[in-house]
Amino acid sequence: MVMRGLKRNWLILSGIFLGLFLMIFPCWSAGTNFRQEINRIVEEIAHKYSLEPTLIHSIIKIESNYDPWAISPKGAIGLMQLMPTTAAQYGVRDIFDPRENIEGGVRYLKDLIRLYQGRTDLVLAAYNAGQEAVKKFGGIPPYPETIKYIEKVKASYNKPVIRTRTRIYKFIDKKGRVVLTNDRQYYLKNRRDN
Template sequence: MKQGCLLVFIYLLAATAQAETSKPHFVAKPSNKSVLGKAIEASKVSLNVTPEAKQGDRVYHYRTVDGGLAFSDRAPQQGHYQVLLFDCYACSPKSNVNWSSIPLFTTLYQQQIATAAQRYQLDPALIRAVIHAESAFKPAAISKVGAQGLMQLMPATAKELGVNNAFHPAENILAGSRYLAKLLDRFDGDIALACAAYNAGASRVEQFKGIPPYPETQAYVERVQILLKRYRKA
């Protein structure tokens, strides 16, 4: 396993210890696939992530039969698990997803999104596009740098916005929408710059006087705008 992957999961272990009781769980369906390959074990933590695992890939977190924590890029064959992410869903420049035809999430969290849109004077389609790009509507998502929930709030940002539980959909959507509205105000309503700031930080956008020359950020901004147009028409 690459050293980077190991560092990622050391962090995830710490984050999981704090959030495990409040994060939604999913039940694994029976599978006829082979049993998970041999994992690296340390302090009862199993890491079973292939070297090919990359940004945007799903990572499954669950407890083994002996009570240990396990992280894998394959879902367990039975029991409960949580879905984590290496990074935001739309950030990988090498993504082979067709963003112009990928299925949309038009019905999830309708009330929460409507409430946030009204409170912060935002286009509901923009909120939905950002959620799609950030987490693919996975409320339990955690990025490799620790961003949490549907709109991938960093712990410091969540704290500043008064969030008690970043994995609670309503709280996350309200806080993420509030932050997005602040960025839109800061960049005079420019959606591309606000989204770039949401991804890379407002100071980076100001430093480069535009979308930063980071492949991940450029890919993210482009895909959010594609999703925005599609959600507006949906």
């Protein structure tokens, strides 16, 4: 009787350990596969928009530490920490989807690169603090968060100028807002004069 009880307890305990192992191992494996998938997406989008993958990875690392579910206290969401209005402007339907978030962030980044003539510090300042803050201060805003952000991104991407050849469309949309985009279809569809 005692032996049967021990055997039964041992089987139950073994089952629990096996279950825990099977639960933990796929999670570890999925994390590895997720990062590989993000690397593949970044490479593809970087090529599509003629940007260096290093720049995109640097921004993702600092913005969200590769967490697609990240939400900042100010409401920025996903890997590249897009504000919902920015995401909508760049056609991002699912802001938590890694591919859509990265592509929306890269398209916005391309517009900033064009607007600030590739000057890395200003591009990063506008990406972090917003174009209005850069305009208000006539350069890098004196916000400690923005200054640290620029330093952190430049620690892995330290180039004074970012090069791009994409045309940027500047227009006033139907709500009277000034919009910058590199998407010709978005430009044609959303101009006020349509």
